[in-house]
Amino acid sequence: MTTILIADDAAFMRMRCGRMLADHGFTVVEAENGRDAVAKYQEHRPDAVLLDITMPELDGLGALRAIRDIDPDARVGMVTALGQQAVVVEALQAGARDFVVKPFQADRVLESVQKLLR
């Protein structure tokens, strides 16, 4: 079973993405902030991670760096409303493999997961 970790402080977004991915046969693990995402990554070693950026405790860029420290091969995509050019560049330089700007069509998140798993 392919496991996807979704980290977003909005329960609404976790529900929306989680249902869609579960409908496509993925096992979903949820985290509600960056610190929780790093802990869940350690615990579950998911096949791919979707990270929001603007989160309490530890933001998505901090979580991305921490996850890549644990596992340099981690497959992480950013799914965020924060689509400012400088932030996109920073995320890609920190090792994100994809960047999806909210709001998005459901297909775009599926595409991103498939891209991460390739």
Added chain:
Amino acid sequence: MLESRPVDLPAAGAAGLAPMMRDGALRAAGALSEMSGRCIETRSISLRAVPLADLPLVAGDPERPVVAVHLGVQEPHGGHILLALSEQMALRLVDMLLAQPAGTTTSLDEMEVSALAETGNVAGAAFLTALADRARVILPPTPPLVFHEMCGAILQTLAAELALSEQRDAVVVETEFTCDDESVDVAFFLFPAPEMVRAVASGLVEGSDDACSRD
């Protein structure tokens, strides 16, 4: 009575600020449309300076209960974004977001509040992206918070925050929206701190210098 006046900015910054705010408002409306699945467009956009003491009046009757999503703009620039909805509009928007028949939502529990918070987050971030990319600065927002109380009380709190930076006036960018061509009771406010106004205006001035030097 609410006192307001035009914003005093360096000439090049002031000239560039209005189209930038329009772009921000259009992006926020686009984000709201995408999330709600309805045609949401900007009805009006205004930019003015208001004495901090009058800030609680900028959204009309200060005793009107509203549901408001607040985002801060992180330091060093600073500022506040507020998406304010009437209670009825908030319930209607939740039904749109959760793809439910109109009238299904009658109260705001955890999931409903989260849906509204995310809507404010996406609209506010879209607005900030327009400003940040054009002025070539980074304007990251804080995570959204949802308040359900009297409009004037929320604005009074923001006025107190803005007063900490020793400003006497608040710059107010206000956008009103239509939904499927009808006016809706949703207002979007940006209250930039002085440092944010300076950074955005300077970015525009430098951008216009760059454009000249390429010619």
